Every structure is written in C-alpha cells, then in structure tokens.
Amino acid sequence: MDKTSSAPRIVIVGGGAGGLPLATRLGKKLGKKGRAHITLVDSNTIHVWKPRFHEVATGSIDSELDALDYRGHARLNHYSFEPGRLTGVDRDSKEIVLAPLLDNDDREVLPERRMPYDHLVLAIGSHGNDFNTPGVRQHCLFLDTRAQADRFHDRFLNTCLAANFADKPVSIAIVGAGATGVELAAELHHAVAMLHRYGHKQLNRQRLHVHLIEAGPRILPALTERVSLAAHHRLEELGVEVYTNTQVTEARADGFVTADGRHIEADLLVWAAGIQAPAVLSTLGLETNRVNQLVVEPTLQASGESHIWVIGDCASFIPTPGARPLPPRAQTAQQMATLLAASFKQVLDGKAPLTFSYRDRGSLVSLSKYSSVGSLMGNLKGGHWFIEGWLARTMYISLYRFHQAALYGWPRTVLLLVMGRFNRLVRPRLKLH
Ligand SMILES: Cc1cc2nc3c(=O)[nH]c(=O)nc-3n(C[C@H](O)[C@H](O)[C@H](O)COP(=O)(O)OP(=O)(O)OC[C@H]3O[C@@H](n4cnc5c(N)ncnc54)[C@H](O)[C@@H]3O)c2cc1C
Numbered sequence: 001m002d003k004t005s006s007a008p009r010i011v012i013v014g015g016g017a018g019g020l021p022l023a024t025r026l027g028k029k030l031g032k033k034g035r036a037h038i039t040l041v042d043s044n045t046i047h048v049w050k051p052r053f054h055e056v057a058t059g060s061i062d063s064e065l066d067a068l069d070y071r072g073h074a075r076l077n078h079y080s081f082e083p084g085r086l087t088g089v090d091r092d093s094k095e096i097v098l099a100p101l102l103d104n105d106d107r108e109v110l111p112e113r114r115m116p117y118d119h120l121v122l123a124i125g126s127h128g129n130d131f132n133t134p135g136v137r138q139h140c141l142f143l144d145t146r147a148q149a150d151r152f153h154d155r156f157l158n159t160c161l162a163a164n165f166a167d168k169p170v171s172i173a174i175v176g177a178g179a180t181g182v183e184l185a186a187e188l189h190h191a192v193a194m195l196h197r198y199g200h201k202q203l204n205r206q207r208l209h210v211h212l213i214e215a216g217p218r219i220l221p222a223l224t225e226r227v228s229l230a231a232h233h234r235l236e237e238l239g240v241e242v243y244t245n246t247q248v249t250e251a252r253a254d255g256f257v258t259a260d261g262r263h264i265e266a267d268l269l270v271w272a273a274g275i276q277a278p279a280v281l282s283t284l285g286l287e288t289n290r291v292n293q294l295v296v297e298p299t300l301q302a303s304g305e306s307h308i309w310v311i312g313d314c315a316s317f318i319p320t321p322g323a324r325p326l327p328p329r330a331q332t333a334q335q336m337a338t339l340l341a342a343s344f345k346q347v348l349d350g351k352a353p354l355t356f357s358y359r360d361r362g363s364l365v366s367l368s369k370y371s372s373v374g375s376l377m378g379n380l381k382g383g384h385w386f387i388e389g390w391l392a393r394t395m396y397i398s399l400y401r402f403h404q405a406a407l408y409g410w411p412r413t414v415l416l417l418v419m420g421r422f423n424r425l426v427r428p429r430l431k432l433h
Helices: 019-031 050-058 070-076 146-166 179-197 225-238 279-283 330-348 390-408 410-426
Strands: 009-013 037-042 080-083 086-090 095-098 108-110 113-116 119-122 170-175 208-213 241-243 248-252 255-258 263-265 268-271 308-310 362-367 371-377 384-388
Touching (some): 009 019, 019 037, 019 330, 019 390, 037 070, 050 179, 050 390, 070 080, 086 279, 119 330, 146 170, 146 179, 146 268, 170 255, 170 263, 179 208, 179 225, 179 362, 225 371, 225 384, 330 390, 362 384, 362 390, 371 390, 384 390, 390 410
Parallel strands (some): 009 037, 009 119, 037 080, 119 308
Antiparallel strands (some): 086 095, 095 113, 248 255, 255 263, 362 371, 371 384
C-alpha cells in the first residue's frame, strides 16, 4: 500500500462484462507493480455474467454457484473492491459519490461516501427501456440485474407450481425479440420440460404458451436476415408464437394490449425491449444521447473530459461520422476493456491514449439445448458466415469460457468446467427452489 500511495488512482465503477475484465487486467499489469492503485466499485458484491441472466431466470444455472465474489477476486488480482452505488461525480474535486449502503431491512450499513480518483472509468451498463409504455413498470418482469433474474425465477416456479396443481396451461408473454427475448423464449421450454421430469406431471411443453412480441418486421433485428429467419423457424418448431410488426401500447395485470387492439393474455409478462443507460449519467454535466449513454471520443474518453473514460453499454461510440452507435453487446464491452487496459499503460507512461476500433466477430444466439444459430465474420472478405447446430452451440458456450478465462486464467477456468460437470452429477438439472 505504501508503494502505491502516491501512485495514480484508477477507479472503475461497474464490474460487469467490461469493468470486471478491465479491473483484472489493470490489477495484474499496474496494481501488482504498484504503478497504480486500482479500485472497482459495484452496487452488488458478486458478479454473474449478464448474458446468462435468462438462464438464471429459468433456473438453468444457479446464480450462487456461477457467481464471482468481487472481494475475493480483488485480493487475487491486486485491486481493491468497494461496494456502493454511484449517485454522482464531482468533477471539480475529482470525487465520485456513493449512496449510503443499506442492508436487507433498509438499515444503514455505510453512510454516503466520497471517493477520490485521478482517472475514472464508468462501466455501469444499461437496463430495459419501457418507452414510457403505461403499466410496464408495474406489471412486467425485467432481466437487467441478477436480483431481477432471481425474482423472475421465483415467479416462474410459483406460476408453474400453481398451474400444475390447477391442471392449467402456463402463458408467458415477452416483449422484445432481440437476443434476450429469443433466448429466454427457448430457455422457458427447456425449463418446463425439466419441471415435468421433476414431478410437475400435469405440466409439459405442450401446455406452455410463450408469446414473443416484436415491434419491428423481424426478430433479432440487429443480426443478419438469415440468422433471424433460422431462429424464427426454430422457435415456431418449439411452439413459440412469434408476433412481428406488433406494437405494445399497454401492459395490464393479465396481459399486453397492442396497437391493433389485441389483448395477449399471459400469467407472466416480461419486458426485454430496448436499452437505456442509468439516469445518473445524465446528471454529470457531460454529453449524453437520448438514452443517457455518454458520448465518447475515439479514445473512449467522455466527450470533453480527459479524466473520465466510458466503456460498454453506457458508452455511445460512433465508429464513423453519421454511423449508428455500436450495439450494446458483451463483445463491445470486452473489446473496449482490452483497449483501455493497454491505453492506461501508455497514459501512465506519459504517452497519448490509444484509439478504439471495433471488430465485429459475429453474433450467436442460443435456443437452449434445442439449437443455436449465428453468424461469424469472415476474415478475408469481411462477409458473414452462417453457422448453426453443434458448432454454433460450442462457440456460444466458448464465449462464456473466454470471459471466465479473462477473470481467472485458463487453468482455473478448466477447473471450474470440471467442477461444473461434477455438480451436474449430484444436483438437479434445474434450480428448483
Ligand atoms: C438476458 C441477456 C442476454 C444477453 N445475451 C447476450 C449475448 O448473447 N451476447 C452479447 O454480446 N450480449 C448479450 N447481452 C448484452 C450484454 O449482457 C451486455 O451488452 C453487457 O453485459 C454489457 O456490459 P457492461 O460492462 O457495459 O455492463 P454490465 O455487464 O451490465 O455491467 C454493469 C455493472 O455495473 C453495475 N452497476 C450498475 N449501476 C451501477 C451504479 N449506479 N453504481 C455502481 N455499480 C453499478 C452493475 O451491478 C453491473 O455489475 C445480453 C443481455 C441480457 C440481459
């Protein structure tokens, strides 16, 4: 600590797909040698990779078993961890402000705190955008945080329990047919098949009605048309009812109302459409876009601010003038984290920061154990390669393994994989509580 006391303080707020690999890399590169003091701040004390939230929601993975404990990880990787929720940044005094930390009974554990920084990295992600649609906040489930995914899991299990008891079908309506909605729709089918196996004899996949509602003309609008068509076809084979060109105008306790006057009834309502960065970002006096993302320079510095850097979903990075901002994806956050880790080394050596260029490596969508589809970017001609089935599934799973390897290194990742296999021998295939 003595060695680092005069070293620059790099504070990273948000330990998700971008912030956590960045803290890990900086801790190993700079923190270990005492060249910088790295602190990670997150409103949670454990990390679960967000692209797996739909699996947490259905019980396909146990968020406790797959979680990383920030404090333990920090000790192994030469950075510090501070629990807290960012509520403001004092840019004059170069301090962040963290809300009082409360326990589950709303008792204050820590008061409001201020933490100084020399460089601040904002990596606080995004959440669903309800576009001010009436009833959505009151009646819909979201999958933006682990707590919401756990809550979904509880509601899903209880709905299935009640339907099995009453010998009734279960109906679930999902708004938004991006990757989250599509993957969730397929995962729900798998979960109900498992529940049948674990004793819900009146409930089976034929009695599960999943409605997937999309305002645009096709599902997976950000992916290629071929991937979209293949996923649409597979979902219909599973029995998912897909509605395209369907605008939801209201959420009610018992279903969604659409612009063309339909009422899509459901026991559970899920909102997985659009994204919005946390509102706190629009209070910092920095340039934001209409969904609160901070506009960044090619160096990932917030526009007009040399000591604040922004990565992941909360950054609006426009690759070329007039182009759309980069999509909110794990690969975007990871690539930004990799660039910034290298860039900080330059900056601390008194050199200019590096500039970011995004490389689209393609996209993969998992339809649970039933199928996977996606496209990879070809290196030579820059075209898309359509992939499906076993290869797509293997590549999809490897994305998570690469994330783990960035956090634990490959030997520990292999160990985790082996432990996961053993767990499958002694635990149910679905989290049942
Ligand atoms: C169900 C689901 C499936 C997805 N599937 C895919 C996929 O297959 N492929 C893909 O590329 N992308 C996928 N995504 C999108 C992907 O998860 C995000 O693009 C990615 O996680 C963004 O990384 P990030 O670091 O910007 O934010 P996150 O990973 O969301 O991390 C943000 C972190 O900031 C913390 N935080 C938030 N607010 C505060 C605050 N005020 N103070 C302190 N800490 C705060 C949060 O606790 C969190 O740890 C999926 C998303 C969901 C929800």
